[in-house]
Amino acid sequence: MLSRLRAQPVDVERRIADGGFRLHHGLDSFQALREWTQAIFTDAERAAAPLLRWLEEGLWPAPLGFPMPHFFEFHALLNFQVKHYPSVALCQYDLDQIATHHLLTAIAVHRHLLVEGALVRDNPFYVPAEEFLPLSTTERERDLIRLFKDVRFDVRELLATLTGYARIQ
Numbered sequence: 001m002l003s004r005l006r007a008q009p010v011d012v013e014r015r016i017a018d019g020g021f022r023l024h025h026g027l028d029s030f031q032a033l034r035e036w037t038q039a040i041f042t043d044a045e046r047a048a049a050p051l052l053r054w055l056e057e058g059l060w061p062a063p064l065g066f067p068m069p070h071f072f073e074f075h076a077l078l079n080f081q082v083k084h085y086p087s088v089a090l091c092q093y094d095l096d097q098i099a100t101h102h103l104l105t106a107i108a109v110h111r112h113l114l115v116e117g118a119l120v121r122d123n124p125f126y127v128p129a130e131e132f133l134p135l136s137t138t139e140r141e142r143d144l145i146r147l148f149k150d151v152r153f154d155v156r157e158l159l160a161t162l163t164g165y166a167r168i169q
Helices: 002-006 012-017 030-046 068-082 100-109 137-150 155-168
Strands: 052-057 087-092 113-115 118-120
Touching: 002 012, 030 052, 030 068, 052 068, 068 087, 068 100, 100 137, 100 155, 113 155, 118 155, 137 155
Parallel strands: 052 087
Antiparallel strands: 113 118
């Protein structure tokens, strides 16, 4: 993520030094992650920040042993928070490193998707936090598993289907 930011026309090091960018390498508990996130939004409100941008690398949980189901519950809650504060959250996943069932859940918890350069404005498989959190893992993935069967269990074809959906929006 930092490599991509440094390639942009912005002084990343200055932004880190002045607190405009905050880097975090993940936490090992769901409660700690929730508290830290709430503190970020509270700090932004106190500073009267006009908006908050959140960049998330979707692969940090595995090396820390953070359970992926909790990671996606966190994302569902983050999406709920984003509705209440002027903010943008951008999550990035490496398709070569994420398990397929985790990819299906990642699709479910993100209202908008950027897939192969195409913006899916209203992800047809998005499940809002208030619906997602009470569901079991199986229920969370049910519709996406049906779609995955339709694309012959091929991740690239699933992504192509989402890209096609973006083009007709």
